[in-house]
Amino acid sequence: xxxxxxxxxxxxxxxxxxxxxxxxxxxxxxxxxxxxxxxxxxxxxxxxxxxxxxxxxxxxxxxxxxxxxxxxxxxxxxxxxxxxxxxxxxxxxxxxxxxxxxxxxxxxxxxxxxxxxxxxxxxxxxxxxxxxxxxxxxxxxxxxxxxxxxxxxxxxxxxxxxxxxxxxxxxxxxxxxxxxxxxxxxxxxxxxxxxxxxxxxxxxxxxxxxxxxxxxxxxxxxxxxxxxxxxxxxxxxxxxxxxxxxxxxxxxxxxxxxxxxxxxxxxxxxxxxxxxxxxxxxxxxxxxxxxxxxxxxxxxxxxxxxxxxxxxxxxxxxxxxxxxxxxxx
Amino acid sequence: xxxxxxxxxxxxxxxxxxxxxxxxxxxxxxxxxxxxxxxxxxxxxxxxxxxxxxxxxxxxxxxxxxxxxxxxxxxxxxxxxxxxxxxxxxxxxxxxxxxxxxxxxxxxxxxxxxxxxxxxxxxxxxxxxxxxxxxxxxxxxxxxxxxxxxxxxxxxxxxxxxxxxxxxxxxxxxxxxxxxxxxxxxxxxxxxxxxxxxxxxxxxxxxxxxxxxxxxxxxxxxxxxxxxxxxxxxxxxxxxxxxxxxxxxxxxxxxxxxxxxxxxxxxxxxxxxxxxxxxxxxxxxxxxxxxxxxxxxxxxxxxxxxxxxxxxxxxxxxxxxxxxxxxxxxxxxxxxxxxxxxxxxxxxxxxxxxxxxxxxxxxxxxxxxxxxxxxxxxxxxxxxxxxxxxxxxxxxxxxxxxxxxxxxxxxxxxxxxxxxxxxxxxxxxxxxxxxx
Ligand SMILES: [Zn+2]
Numbered sequence: 001x002x003x004x005x006x007x008x009x010x011x012x013x014x015x016x017x018x019x020x021x022x023x024x025x026x027x028x029x030x031x032x033x034x035x036x037x038x039x040x041x042x043x044x045x046x047x048x049x050x051x052x053x054x055x056x057x058x059x060x061x062x063x064x065x066x067x068x069x070x071x072x073x074x075x076x077x078x079x080x081x082x083x084x085x086x087x088x089x090x091x092x093x094x095x096x097x098x099x100x101x102x103x104x105x106x107x108x109x110x111x112x113x114x115x116x117x118x119x120x121x122x123x124x125x126x127x128x129x130x131x132x133x134x135x136x137x138x139x140x141x142x143x144x145x146x147x148x149x150x151x152x153x154x155x156x157x158x159x160x161x162x163x164x165x166x167x168x169x170x171x172x173x174x175x176x177x178x179x180x181x182x183x184x185x186x187x188x189x190x191x192x193x194x195x196x197x198x199x200x201x202x203x204x205x206x207x208x209x210x211x212x213x214x215x216x217x218x219x220x221x222x223x224x225x226x227x228x229x230x231x232x233x234x235x236x237x238x239x240x241x242x243x244x245x246x247x248x249x250x251x252x253x254x255x256x257x258x259x260x261x262x263x264x265x266x267x268x269x270x271x272x273x274x275x276x277x278x279x280x281x282x283x284x285x286x287x288x289x290x291x292x293x294x295x296x297x298x299x300x301x302x303x304x305x306x307x308x309x310x311x312x313x314x315x316x317x318x319x320x321x322x323x324x325x326x327x328x329x
Numbered sequence: 330x331x332x333x334x335x336x337x338x339x340x341x342x343x344x345x346x347x348x349x350x351x352x353x354x355x356x357x358x359x360x361x362x363x364x365x366x367x368x369x370x371x372x373x374x375x376x377x378x379x380x381x382x383x384x385x386x387x388x389x390x391x392x393x394x395x396x397x398x399x400x401x402x403x404x405x406x407x408x409x410x411x412x413x414x415x416x417x418x419x420x421x422x423x424x425x426x427x428x429x430x431x432x433x434x435x436x437x438x439x440x441x442x443x444x445x446x447x448x449x450x451x452x453x454x455x456x457x458x459x460x461x462x463x464x465x466x467x468x469x470x471x472x473x474x475x476x477x478x479x480x481x482x483x484x485x486x487x488x489x490x491x492x493x494x495x496x497x498x499x500x501x502x503x504x505x506x507x508x509x510x511x512x513x514x515x516x517x518x519x520x521x522x523x524x525x526x527x528x529x530x531x532x533x534x535x536x537x538x539x540x541x542x543x544x545x546x547x548x549x550x551x552x553x554x555x556x557x558x559x560x561x562x563x564x565x566x567x568x569x570x571x572x573x574x575x576x577x578x579x580x581x582x583x584x585x586x587x588x589x590x591x592x593x594x595x596x597x598x599x600x601x602x603x604x605x606x607x608x609x610x611x612x613x614x615x616x617x618x619x620x621x622x623x624x625x626x627x628x629x630x631x632x633x634x635x636x637x638x639x640x641x642x643x644x645x646x647x648x649x650x651x652x653x654x655x656x657x658x659x660x661x662x663x664x665x666x667x668x669x670x671x672x673x674x675x676x677x678x679x680x681x682x683x684x685x686x687x688x689x690x691x692x693x694x695x696x697x698x699x700x701x702x703x704x705x706x707x708x709x710x711x712x713x714x715x716x717x718x719x720x721x722x723x724x725x726x727x728x729x730x731x732x733x734x735x736x737x738x739x740x741x742x743x744x745x746x747x748x749x750x751x752x753x754x755x756x757x758x759x760x761x762x763x764x765x
Binding site: 086087105106107108109110112113116117129130131132133178181204205206207208209210 | 518521522523524525526527528529530531532534598599600643644645646647648
């Protein structure tokens, strides 16, 4: 693995290996001294063209716990129309000797462009690009699902296991969601069945080629599909007033059709868990009852995010060693 | 003026003969012609002679974006591509929306001397789609404009479109529409379909083109006007034009070389070289436009040559400019997609790249003529057996945004003659003769 640009770049074995490595990383995080010397002397640059404190802090924490030097480079405010700045910034980072560039960008494909342009020789990690991909989010979701739903609900060792046989419903603004795209691909790779649920206006034309099912009716999916997990996507209120009169008539109507409230939570199978990539719009796609219930693993997703990102940085920057270490175990 | 004797060429790919070019015209045709004393003989064995190619859709960028292309560099590229005439699109800065600007472009074309430059006039002032530009003044200017287009933008207001269609009838003009419903394509980046869904790039749906084509053919029928559809790109548009022609509506249509050969799959690498408007479509659409071109539904191939400086393509997809160069590869693409597939003969190529565009642009007194004695010696010699790898850096166009870099294409333009004067010989531009 040279870069991590898309969830579709990962084979089943590679994805499972990342999850297993994340498990080892998580184990070290329970210790009093959390810092590992693994990436001492290596430089990780967080290159954020789009504001996301949560994701930046998650990557920053992951890199620091591996003892890497971290440079935060916020290029916020540089609009897409000034595309040259990606190139110039990348060349600057190259001059600074970045070993890995974690990039968040509002333009779909920007990490791809960065990785294939020759502007930087470092490993490129996509931390979310436009409406395209957010592979580490999908990995942390898969990690969370595996922890809770595989191997006797986390009581047995889950390393080496995938998500075979699980059914995951992904609900909300699929059209604009890089989280949905990444999850559909990764969950499919890991053997899970995925159902996307959204109003038809928020499902992309061309979705028929995706390895998943699509439904416009959340209640039917909950009752008939009995999902093991339900992942609620953030819905932006602005979508209501965008081009063409909006994607749905009102927030209230959206919540009624697609929000996760106490009633729907109750209708889910008893073991089912609730995920959300955050930040949540309480009262829109998820009610306070659902968000705060003991079925919700939303806070845990944040902690798992650090472990998964540690694993990704570790495998990209110290990649070969990891395989050796594993076989020696 | 040099006299040229072209030995053993195949006019339109048919029986070999000699062609004598003297005093700007085809002076004689026949086998074993005797060479006049001062004639330059060219061995044309294996070469196909075509009437000089005519492009109805070229962006020469001057005035305004001389960093991308100038009239001199763009027309030199055109000559190398086998063209003897190009129609220069109106989206310059200032816009070609007055007699003054179109005359300036026309004069610059004459001064460059590589091909005849026929300026296209804007339909509306500043391409804003609101008020008709001075269509009559442009028609009566020295540039004698006959083709009007807001290309780059769609004349989307149906009333403005209707008025334009009606108004240009007075001077036998034609409105060339860039068919793109603006509301359906806000922020659009590529063809809307399976690939855009996966790449997360905002879609440019086929219906946004087809809705305008359908509306415009009905408007043209209603007011009895002539309509030309630019760069038709979808299977649905082919169907609509086919239907319109069957009804007797006076519509013509063009397809670009890139829409004959490339698909939206190429967007997968996020390389903006493949970002173009209208976008590359699916393989099904490629099949449909080839079929439409072969059966005459689509009248012509036009390049939509759209040069851009490197910085406008050396960036992330969404920030990049739309467009690709095409003058120096158009004929090769037509050979590969239409001739080598057995769908068209060289006579058909002469029709879609010369006589039909000349007729649509109303320059058919000089261009797109038959290869016959007494006709103006606007000719192109092609070596169909040659193969070459496209090197964008080595092209004559000032810009390097060819989508065919590194690709091998068949055919090579060996020589181009503009009214008997060689602009290209041995595949190289004849700078000194042009500079005369
Ligand atoms: Zn156009």
